[in-house]
Amino acid sequence: MFKILLIEDDATLFKEIKDRLVDWEYEVFGVKNFQSVMESFAEVHPDLVIIDIQLPKYDGFHWCRMIREHSNVPIAFLSSRDHPTDMVMSMNLGADDFIQKPFHFDVLIAKIQAILRRVYNYSTTTSDLKMWMGATIDLERNRVSNEKGMVELTKNEIFILKLLVERKNKIVSREYLMNLLWDDHRFIGDNTLTVNVNRVRKKLAEIGLGNGIKTMVGQGYSAIEQEEK
Structure with a gap:
């Protein structure tokens, strides 16, 4: 079972995403304190991180930089902002995908599956x-x-x-x-x-x-x- 760390401060959206991902047999974890995201990251040791750009205290770009200093775990951004520079910045920081809000959950699942397949299964052949x-x-x-x-x-x-x-x-x-x-x-x-x-x-x-x-x-x-x- 893949472990996903979902860094999303909207409690309603977090629960909705978590419930959908659990239905697909993913293990989903949240962040206890948005000022110390790295503590949750170290505790969970996830296979995939999904980060919202707009977060309390520090934005998702900040936490992506912090994670990249310690890990090569795949990262996908969520964002309600539609400016192309956000997508470009996320990729330049080492993110693996960028998911625009609002999104259809089938699209979210497909993108997650594509990342995990690419990252963890490409060496099987x-x-x-x-x-x-x-x-x-x-x-x-x-x-x-x-x-x-x-x-x-x-x-x-x-x-x-x-x-x-x-x-x-x-x-x-x-x-x-x-x-x-x-x-x-x-x-x-x-x-x-x-x-x-x-x-x-x-x-x-x-x-x-x-x-x-x-x-x-x-x-x-x-x-x-x-x-x-």
């Missing part, structure tokens, strides 16, 4: 370990390591790297990446994907792999590796 440029990519633990060290990636970052490495030396289009990363990317601009890829590069650079992902102008990205002779 392939090896949990991949080799690339002398480094080991651990898909289960979201880590990349070589003789220079080890870096941890978020779920989206490891998914991007996985897609590129599986097609190494080939161009993977931006549209293809966005379609797989975000089910509804109508308001996800090219800049959001660029930010995510650059974040992967920055982390890989810490272990000498920063130049491994090339930008193919006007086409997409490619994970470069020289074939053994």
Whole structure:
């Protein structure tokens, strides 16, 4: 049973969402004190976090930053605000999806299932370990390591790297990446994907792999590796 931490201050909406998710056999937890969300996070150790943007004391963006400092758990935002910058900011902070209020519960369930399937089940059809440029990519633990060290990636970052490495030396289009990363990317601009890829590069650079992902102008990205002779 997946554990979901629902950070929502509207008690009526919280109960409604919780009841629907429990019907789908998810275990749902709330926040006891909105000034100490991280205490609830540490206590629950959730498989997925759903955060409303507008919260007492600090907004959802603040708590997303705090969670990302400690964990790569998938995060989905809820928001009644309809400005595209909110969606872009949430993705740039490392969120996995953005759900607009009001929403149909079937859509909410579908998005939750898509995130959990992508994050926790994608490695069932392939090896949990991949080799690339002398480094080991651990898909289960979201880590990349070589003789220079080890870096941890978020779920989206490891998914991007996985897609590129599986097609190494080939161009993977931006549209293809966005379609797989975000089910509804109508308001996800090219800049959001660029930010995510650059974040992967920055982390890989810490272990000498920063130049491994090339930008193919006007086409997409490619994970470069020289074939053994």
